[in-house]
Amino acid sequence: MVAFPSPQQLRYLLALAELRHFGRAATACSVTQSTLSAGILALERQLDVQLLDREVGKRVVFTPLGEEILRRGRVALEALEAICQVAEASRDPMTGPMRLGIIPTIGPFILSRLVPLVSDLFPRVRLFISEDMTERLQERLMTGRLDVLLLGMPCDCDGLETTPLWRDPFVLIVPPGHPLEALPVVPLDRLAGERMVLLEDGHCLRDQTVDVCRQGNNWADSEPEAMHTASSLHTLVRMVGQGLGIGLVPQLAVDHGLLDGAGVMARPLTGGPVWRTIGLGWRLRSPRAEDFRTLANGLRRLGPEGAVIAGNALETRVGS
Known part of the structure; x- marks a missing residue:
């Protein structure tokens, strides 16, 4: 045998x-x-x-x-x-442990509302949260150490089924006295030639920032050589405040105090799709897929009015 x-x-x-x-x-x-x-x-x-x-x-x-x-x-x-x-799911949906992975450009700005919301909506779910960069979270998801991920999209989501929750606009931040401070709304093409402060490699927000700037034909197919990098959004904001460049940060973080006391100016952007999408992702063919869709419907309550993407407004995406 x-x-x-x-x-x-x-x-x-x-x-x-x-x-x-x-x-x-x-x-x-x-x-x-x-x-x-x-x-x-x-x-x-x-x-x-x-x-x-x-x-x-x-x-x-x-x-x-x-x-x-x-x-x-x-x-x-x-x-x-x-x-x-x-x-387990057939006996009693939305019960038991649920291991949620969340990226650091979302987690600090949403957990204070997410945890009580899940507790109120799904009292029999025991939520366990891990924060890390997207790639490492996906590795843990695929090896069964996490169940579901809260992500910033677009991202490389091969092997995942994802559903969008809400759009999170990008905001331009500049140091005091910068010429772009005078504009109430900044067109993307006005960023051409500006020195940018980006997050380090590994943050999906870095790639999303580069994609947004390329829409304005600022960097063509490459990134600028003369730029600074930061390990976190808080560090990025401080570097902009020190005059090392300008940067893009998500509205979600701004709404939850990212810029408080930093001495930087924030301006909205125009000229293209200037947002990321907050979404939920899980393994393809997961037996708990219906639980995760139910969770997604609950988490949409966290999005700002007008930015929430209804479950049938944008097709659920399935990674290859």
């Missing part, structure tokens, strides 16, 4: 693939490093194959066969988890 890999062995393997470090993978799985190592070694012996290349020193490198087993193991573990989720 064939001895199949256990779900725990697959979880060890997926955690190691995601984190590329035995210690961090063990912590993520709530076991000791020796337990995780022994579990993966037992899996190799059980399958009579080598999953890891141990000739490359301390780096975690999977063999080609290990990568293939990793891919199939991810699918298998999702299927096993789906069995339990389908049963």
Whole structure:
């Protein structure tokens, strides 16, 4: 009789693939490093194959066969988890734990309203929240460590089903005395030649800012060389206040105090689609998809009047 890999062995393997470090993978799985190592070694012996290349020193490198087993193991573990989720969802929808990932350009400005709203609308849901950049959140979603993500779109959402919640306009911020301060509304093409302060690579808001500026033919197909980068929106605002450049920030953050005491001027933009879309995303074919659509309908209450996208106003997008 064939001895199949256990779900725990697959979880060890997926955690190691995601984190590329035995210690961090063990912590993520709530076991000791020796337990995780022994579990993966037992899996190799059980399958009579080598999953890891141990000739490359301390780096975690999977063999080609290990990568293939990793891919199939991810699918298998999702299927096993789906069995339990389908049963639970059929018994009682909108109950139990829900692990929500949220990006740092949304989280600080919405959690104070999101948490009580979910508690009021769905009292039997136990909400667990993790904040990180989009790419890392998506990795955790695909490995089953998160259930659903609150995202800024457009984004690279392959493997996800997403639904829009509301539009979040971008606002131009400039230091005091900047020529653009005199304009009540700033056309995108007036940003041409301006030095920008952007978020660091890894923030989807950086890519969205670049896309908005390209609409005004400011940067063509490249980014300006002479610019500064910031690790957070708060740092970006302070850098603009110091005269290092101008920047784009989301209205959501401005409405919740991002610019308070920063000494910068804010102006609306015109000349193209100058917004991001706040949306909710989950794994394709998730057995809890209906729960997440119900959650999305509730979260739309957080959007400002006039910016909310009704569930049937824009088609739900399915990643390839």
